[in-house]
Amino acid sequence: MPQGDDSFVPEPELTYKCRLYLKKQIKKAPGSVSLDYDKERRHILGMMKRTINMGESNSALVIGPRGCGKTTLINMILDKLRRKPSFHDQAVVVELNGLVHTDDRLALKDMTRQMGLDNVVDGKVFGSFPENLTFLLNCLKSGDRTTSKSTIIILDEFDLFCEHRKQTLLYNLFDVSQSAQAPLCVLGLTCRLDVTELLEKRVKSRFSHRQITLFPQAHARSALSKRMELVKRLLSLPSDNEDGACEDGCDIDLVFSRCWNKHIEELLKDQEVINIIEKHFEIQASERALRSFLTVVVSRLTSSHPFLSLYDFVQTYKQFTADAKVNMLKGLSVLEMCLIIAMKHHTDIYDGNPLNFEMVLRMYLKFVSQNSSVNIVDRSVILKAYEHIKNLELIIPVKGCSRHVQKEHQMHHFLPLSEQVNTAVKEYQNLPTEVEQWAFSSLQ
Missing domain, CATH: 1.10.10.10 (Winged helix-like DNA-binding domain superfamily/Winged helix DNA-binding domain)
Structure with missing residues (x-):
């Protein structure tokens, strides 16, 4: 397998910039789940827009197996909303995770921080839990639909919030949402199909029972071709910009970018590379797993090895499929x-x-x-x-x-x-x- 254009030998610093840029791109670049969940994307986007523009309160659960793209889908929708200049004046987004916020006290403290309320009253927000909750609820309920700032609350690993004592936080969030006291959209993400059975009766009575299910079958259609397109996009350098400027001040030579992209295009036509990506997909279908795989592949770039090769994919695949024991x-x-x-x-x-x-x-x-x-x-x-x-x-x-x-x-x-x-x-x-x-x- 050729290592790239032999007429172009990049400087070590250029290889370092290339590796750094690709790692950031693999981590941050938009995913491909919107193509698979277009109907669900429009549904969730519509809910959020109605909360922001019309003051409508909503609550819903997004349910799907691990790795199917729940969090990625929500992040893509939020990124689209944040591009509008007026978004930050109209709404505030609070993102909580059940793995991090293991009790209501931690969740409430982080909510006040993300909503910019931690310095409203000196020391009050960091008092007892009932005082914090009362203060936060009063802030949410103040004003009306036309004067209140809309709040979008994302609860990732929602089923873990159900384990909190008395489910106090969930009860109050759903109560505010149901009573329409303030424009509030509560969105829970979970992989458990029986998650509503985990809710206490009083909490369940205030939940809208709106469920949005992401089916993995939809994600699997034309999976390999989409997977190859995503791999090509994540491993490509920007070459359309005349000055070759990359984000975060990472400037990459335009000649090298074109040479690199041509090499990647040829490399991804290699049947052995296609087989490796297909095998990896069969083992771990999630996009997150693919990004982790490509990060390790890119990490193999060095000044003496400035272009990726089949060997890099083979060795990384062996590393990922090795028996842990x-x-x-x-x-x-x-x-x-x-x-x-x-x-x-x-x-x-x-x-x-x-x-x-x-x-x-x-x-x-x-x-x-x-x-x-x-x-x-x-x-x-x-x-x-x-x-x-x-x-x-x-x-x-x-x-x-x-x-x-x-x-x-x-x-x-x-x-x-x-x-x-x-x-x-x-x-x-x-x-x-x-x-x-x-x-x-x-x-x-």
Whole structure:
């Protein structure tokens, strides 16, 4: 595969600028979900516009599997609204995430910050939770539809907000929305189809029960061709601008941009590259996963390797599809690997029955006694290695096992498969020959 135009050899600084620009573009560039969810996009956009322009209050849930583009779709709609100069004078957007805002107090504090209310009354907003809530609700309810600033509240990971005590925040937001006391649009994003069953009765009675479902089948139509178009767009440099100026002050030579884009166009015609992208799509269909994949591909650019190649895609694909447990095993010390092998043999001999430290220790000491070249270590060191394996969750405690049992006798299940251990042993660098032979020896 050609590395690019041989007549053009970029300077190291130019390669660095190219890599930096592409990483930012892969992270920030608009996605392709609007093409797949055009009907849903118009529905949500209409709701937000009615809230902003007509003072209409709304609440709705956007439901779809992880990675289908819920958050990306909402961000694209908000970006479109924010392009209008009058948007910031008419509306304020509050974005909360159930993974970050783990209780109502944190959510309320961040809401006041994003709404610019944290300095309205000195210290009052950061008082008790009831005071904060009362103050925020009074701010939302003040004025009328024509004088109040519209508020759009996005609740990502909505199902996690349902776990908050008494669902106080959800109740009050839906109550303000339903009673139309202020122009308020509450939009929850979740992957749970049964999310409305998580709502308390009083909260459910104030929810509009409007649900917008994103079906993955719609996203899958013509998936590969759209995926290739997105890859090409994310990996291309700007070449139409005469001065070659990129955003964030990243200036890239116009000649290099054209050369790079021509190379990318040819590279993406390679059937092996197409196969890799298709295989990656079959494993992880989300656009987020693709962007992570391309970020690693671009990271392989260096001053001595200024153009992407098939090899970069192959190596990145291997990295993404590598067995996580095998990689974890390959990172263990030789002593820990010996204990893993002992656990593997024990599991094979006793048909997957649980094990404890004393059982593993006996098997390991038997191996050491038969191999004079293997160094003998203290019991305390072996126990520490065993504890490290436990902390990595390569072994897990047997359910129902009493915690009062001495830790050397606590029973555990061994999680890695024999094939995973064998693969790790084969790929382990500088593993002593005796240990490798022990791993593949017949059952003792």
